[in-house]
Amino acid sequence: MNKFNLLKPDSSNLYKYIYTGSFLFFISTLDVFLNSFFAINITSFLPNFISFILPLVLGLFGLYLIRIEFSGIKSLDLLNKNINTNNFNAFLSLIIIFVVIKSIPPVMSWFILDANITGDTKDACTGTGACWTYIKIWLRRFIYGMYPNAEQWRINLSFISLLALGSVGYFATEKLKKYLTLYYVVIYPFIAFLFIFFFISGGPVFFEFSYGIIAFSISLIIGFFIPKKFKTWYFLLIPIILYISLKYFFFYEESIDLGKLNGLNWVETGAWGGLSLTFIVSFFCLIFCFPVGMFLALGRRSEMPTIRYISIGFIEFWRGVPLITVLFMSSVMFPMFLPEDFFMDKLVRVIIAISLFEAAYVAEVIRGGLQALPRGQYDAAKSLGMDYWKMHILVILPQALKLVIPGIANTFLALVKDTPLIFVVGLLELVGMLNLAKTNPEWLGYAMEGYVFAAIIFWIICYAMSKYSYNLELKYKTER
């Protein structure tokens, strides 16, 4: 009886099976490897089709032989469990292994081995691979757009200082932590706005920016000595009064002279572009769409019918139309709705349009979080005598926002990925600049390099964002 179990492994001939199977699998992989890396076909003596299909057959048979249950060898069991559970799985595994081996050499040679990066004209690109010289030469344009070379330090400085100001949260002491929300929700966006609109765009308005900073810091210092009772009113009124008085009474004469002497050059928004514009647009839209979306979500769940229906109408309208038509609207239709001689900058219009558009999506995400909260939370807050705003700010929203971190992160990701669409109104961020560079007669035919470059950059940004949101989700996860 036992003579005929050649095709069934047992403890006595276990190793024969393993050795034969591994050998066949090794041969098949080696064949593909040699073929793709050194262009050697060790089965060239066979007919074309058989030579092509042979590694697959050998590999399948090898994997079939080593598929032994309860072999007692840990690594073999692990292998079988993970890539070799049945014939179909073995087939798919082999295909994936072969495709990976096959695709490494061409990808490597295009990216690195046959690519050129030296020189600074098109002639330097002699290899068959990518021409990274093109990216190198155009890098400034890809990052800063048409922003004048001599002024680019302004963008760098603004971004670095905004980054530094943004990382304050990590260094705040326990005592200051309670002010962090206020800082990030109100003060930081305000400073960022001043930086970008008065520093990057330049012109005499640069001095308004410095007045703003001075007024703000003076009022902040005095603010520490003001009794708590008046603090709200104080912070609402004093900075504005200080700002106006500084502008019109104190510095007026000097600023005119200074502006003429060494004010920053005015750079119109049409010249902004490249990756920096991507950041600027996504940053502002991100800041603006969040509060608007929060109010819309609250409005949609309000008990007052007028507010509820207005919110529903607003949200459904923006969610129902594509962004590209919204941008069309902001560029061709919106100017018709404004008073005749009222001019609004293109960039501002775009930022308003994208913010309103994304706000509708944020609103729906936050509404999901609000709906997920148990009724008991509302009842408990009300029974403590809290009014509507207190209940939402102190009890409901902190919990609801925690719940919807992944959804919000997805919306923000969508926002970043949507920024290239602003090409519709003639603003050229990274992808727009690529299209411009591609049509330059001196650099024709390098579309691929440009798109691969942009894809890598966007991929890194988006991947980092999604990983960050995942960490945030873990950090704020509370057991319920």
Place this chain on the structure above:
Amino acid sequence: MNFKLKKLVPQLLTLLVVIIVFGFFTFNAQVNMENRGIEFGFGFLTQESSFDVQFSLIEYDGSHSYARAYLVGLLNTLLVAFIGIILSTILGIIIGIARLSPNYLIEKAAAWYVEFFRNIPLLLQIFFWYFAALRALPLPQDADSMFGVFFLTIKGLFVPKFVWENLDIFFYSIIAAIVSVLVIKNYARKLQENEGKQLPVFFISVCLFIILPLLTFLIGGVSLDFSIPLLKQISNTSYIYEGGLGIPPELIALTLALGLYTATFIAECVRAGIQGISKGQKEAAASIGLTPNQILKLVVMPQALRIIIPPTTNQYLNLTKNSSLAAAIAYPDIVLVFAGTALMQTGRAIEIVSITMLTYLSISLSISVLMNWYNKSIAIKEK
């Protein structure tokens, strides 16, 4: 009294603000249009459009009206959406199931696919396919054929065209097949409920779908012919294909990018849906003696679909809205034809942009109304 007032005041204030804003906008629009000598109205839709469109599903040239141009754009948009939805659904289901595979390599490959295509802007992907990948294809005269009938060239994909005769009879036969399948299904359910007998419904419906259309070929006078694309020289250096159906590269790039991009989201929906079914459900089904196939068909899928379908429909809607990116590579969809060319020619910004937005809005709203109805009908009825 006080309580009522407290509720009334914010509502009135909001309403007032909205009315003022709208009034302000309308007033400005009136003033602006008067200054430019434009009169608001939709009369321009019947005027002759006098521009040509590269690719159109219905007969169209410059002598047709703007309304016709709008229809051409709308049909092109729907075509892209339709192909994209089919492509992304097939791919999405495969990737979604692959992400749950016990095979480590397959799971990782699917995960990398999702991470890769999801994190690159769609516009960039469309540009990549159109300007970089499809531009690397051969010229018409150098193209290799696939099976002798398909030609993939830089000018697009050329496929054989169906030449039908009595197509309407064929359509009626398909409708008849669908109706009879529905009737049989209903009958089979009643039979099972009343007498416990099972009919091979699937087998019967497949047969019906094959036999009924086939009959029309034999006795209904329907005939199908193929017109195969043939290379033709029109001058020394330029060649074209004649006779077949030419699919423009814009359409290929657009559907490819939309399909690959949306598939990642659909894959995540499918994965979430299947993972959302608790293990207990499968074990309970197995313990009452259902076969693995029956478990999948009767227990897992009905519940998984309840989770999968709503977000997937959302993705279909997104795909339809994203198809408006066609304007970036000059595929003549509604945005390019109507909100682009027609707007430039007539200068009627308000009318045209609102028509375009309303079109998208009505597509979205009608699908979400359908969705809500569907959700209500499949929701778990709790006691």
